[in-house]
Amino acid sequence: MSVDIEFLKSSPYFSGLDIAELEAIRQLVFERTAQRDEFILDEGEPGEVLYFVVSGAVKEFKTSAEGKEQILRIIRPGESFNDVPVFDGGPNVASATAMGPVVLYGISKTDIGIILHDHPQVAANAVKVLAERVRHFASLVEDLSFRNVLSRVAKLLLEYAENGTGSERPRLTQQDMAAMIGTAREMVGRSLKALEEKGAIRMDRHRIVLTDKEALRETAGELL
C-alpha cells in the first residue's frame, strides 16, 4: 500500500509544505501494521522511529516496578508518537501497544534528520508538536504529584452511593468522574483500580460496588 500524501498534508508536522516537498518526504515514509495488544515500542529501548497513526488507536504507557500501568496518551489517527527519543537521541520514554488493528506510518531517526535539513519548515512545525506534548505532560505531572486524585475519587463514590435509589441513582462514566473532580480519565481508571486492590470497592461490570465504606472514608479522609 502506498503512503497517502493527503495524510501527510494534514499532519501538523508537514503543515505548510508544498506538494513537491510532501512528495520528497513520502519517499522516506514506510508503513507498518500491528495487531491488538502488539507492542510497537518498548520503554528504554533505543528510539529509532517517529510514528503516525493512520488508522486504529495506540496506547502509550509506562509500567512501574510493581507492574502498574500508567497511560500517558491514547494516540488517534493523525497523531504522532515517539517524537521525543527521535529528536533527543535517547531511549523510548514509554511503551506503546496497539489497542486494536492499527496502520502506522513511520519515519526513521536518520530520515527525520534529512527531512529537517532539507525542509526547515518541518523543524518549526516539530517545535509546535513538542510544545503541545510538554503541555500535555505538564498537566499529567500536576495530576500525579500535586493533587490527591485517589482521595477525590473515594469521596465522589461515597457521595454518589448515598445519593438517590434504584432508577434514580445517578450513573457516572469514568469521563464524568474525571470532569467532576478536575482530572484526566486515565487518572480515574487508575484510582478505581487502586481502590479495588485495597478492597474498598469491587468493579462488577457496569457497577461499582462499595464493599468497604470505612476504607473509602479513610482514603477520602483529608477531604471529608
Added chain:
Amino acid sequence: MTQMPEIIRELCNGCGLCITVCSCKGLVLIDNVATIMETVECDYCTQCEAVCPTGAIRCPYEIVVE
C-alpha cells in the same frame, strides 16, 4: 439484558475507532454511526469510550453499596 455501552448518535462522527478497539465485536457502523450489538462477550472494558474522540460513547457505572 446485558448492560452495554451507550451511544449518543448525534455526537458520533463515524470514525470507527471504537470498532477497531472492541475485542468482542459489540460495535458496528450502520449508516456511518457506531451502533451497539448486544453481546454477552462484552466485559465492559470501556476501551470504546476511552478512544472515542467526540465523547459519543458512554460506559456508565451504577454506584451501589454492598
